Amino acid sequence: MSDTQSEYNGYRISVPLEFETIFSHFYFAENTSERAVTKTLLPTYQTIMLFCFGESASMITKEKTKITVDQCIVFGPIRHSFDYTLPSKTSILVANFKDDAFYRFFGKACISYHTAMNPDDLLSENCFTNLWHQISKITSTQQQVDHILEFCKPYLQDRDSTSQLLSNFTNKNLNPIKTIAEKTNQSERNIQLKQKEQFGYSSKEINRYNRFSKAIQLIEKEIANQNKVEWFTIVDECNYYDQSQLIHDFKHFIHLSPSQYLKFQQDICNPKSE
Incomplete structure (x- = not known):
C-alpha cells in the first residue's frame, strides 16, 4: 500500500449553505497508480450515492458480499466498515446524504444492510444514468458537484416538523425521543418509528x-x-x-x-x- 499511497488522492468537498441539511459533504478519490488500490471506509451511518469513472470499482461488505460499481449506486446507511477497491486510473465521487435527506429524495431511508441499488430503480426512470453521462464529461470536480446539486433540487421533498426536531436535537443530557414526544404530543413509539422510517436507524443505534x-x-x-x-x-x-x-x-x-x-x-x- 505504501508504494501507491502518494498516487491515491482523496479529499472531501463542502457544500453551499442551502444544501447543508441535505448533504454533509461530497468525497472525491482517484487512483493514478498503475495498479489497483484497496482502502477501508469507516462507517458513517449515512447513505451514499457513488459515481464511478474509469474501470468498475468494487466494495466488499461485512457479509462478504461483493458490490460492483459501473456508473452510479446508492448504498447505506453505512453501519459497518467495508473495503473498496479502485482500479488503476479510476476515480469516484461520493454524495453523503445527511439525516433524513435520502428519504426526502427517494421515499425510503434504507437500501439494505448488505447490498446496493441503481438510484434509477428507486425512481423508475433513467435520470441518474443520464446524470452520470453528463458529469462524466465535466473535468472539474467542483463543477461536477455543482451540477449534481442543481440536478437534485426538483426531487427534494419538504421535511416534516418531527424530522426537523430529530435532526436539530443537540442536548446530550436529554433523551431525544422522550423530549420530542412530549413537545409534539406524540407517543415515544411514534417518534421511534418515524426516525427508523426516515433516517434508517434508531436513537439507540446512532x-x-x-x-x-x-x-x-x-x-x-x-x-x-x-x-x-x-x-x-x-x-x-x-x-x-x-x-x-x-x-x-x-x-x-x-x-x-x-x-x-x-x-x-x-x-x-x-x-x-x-
Missing part, C-alpha cells in the same frame, strides 16, 4: 455510533500530535464502561481491535475527518 465516532476522533488527534494513545483516557472521555466495551465497539463497527486500528490506519479512510 448514540452507540456517535460514542465510537468520538473515540476515533480522539485517537486521530493523538496520532496527529504524535502522542501515545492512552486507552483509559479514551474510555473515560467517551463514556465507555471499561476498555472491553471500547474493544467490543471497534470490532462491531470496523472488525478490528483498537490496537489493530492504529496499525492499519494509513489504509483506512475516515471521510468525516478529512
